[in-house]
Amino acid sequence: MCIRDRHIVKAIKSVYDDQPYFSDDIKEGLFNLAIGHRVVDGSKPEPKATSSLTDRELEVLKLITQEMSTQEMANQLLLSVNTVETYRKSLLKKLNVKNAVGLAMYAVKHKII
Numbered sequence: 001m002c003i004r005d006r007h008i009v010k011a012i013k014s015v016y017d018d019q020p021y022f023s024d025d026i027k028e029g030l031f032n033l034a035i036g037h038r039v040v041d042g043s044k045p046e047p048k049a050t051s052s053l054t055d056r057e058l059e060v061l062k063l064i065t066q067e068m069s070t071q072e073m074a075n076q077l078l079l080s081v082n083t084v085e086t087y088r089k090s091l092l093k094k095l096n097v098k099n100a101v102g103l104a105m106y107a108v109k110h111k112i113i
Contacts, residue, residue: 011023020067025101026101026104029101029105030104030105030108033105033108033109034108050110050112052094053091053094056077056087057087057090057091057094058112059077060073060077060084060087060088060091061091061103061106061107061112062107062112062113063076063077064088064091064100064103064104064107065103065104065107065108065112065113070084070085070088088103091103
């Protein structure tokens with residue numbers, strides 16, 4: 001069994017057991033953030049970015065950290081999938097991060113969750 005297959009099996013088992021699953025790159029990023037290692041350029045949020053977030057953007061950010069899909073967020077917030085995607089894109093731009101990992105790291109670092 002190759003490494004990728006082992007990760008998939010581990011993820012499925014974790015989800016089946018109602019446990020969170022984080023890939024190695026996510027764990028490494030969160031660990032580095034927790035111990036204060038420098039964040040790679042392009043994934044470092046702008047200063048005071050949190051104050052520019054709307055209440056709805058904060059809600060979406062919190063749901064992203066709960067590993068919810070766009071459809072699940074849309075259902076919970078009673079919004080369309082396109083609207084949730086617009087909030088996600090806005091968060092990426094405002095916080096100057098590249099992906100959901102960067103959003104989750106930002107939320108942890110700034111005690112949003």
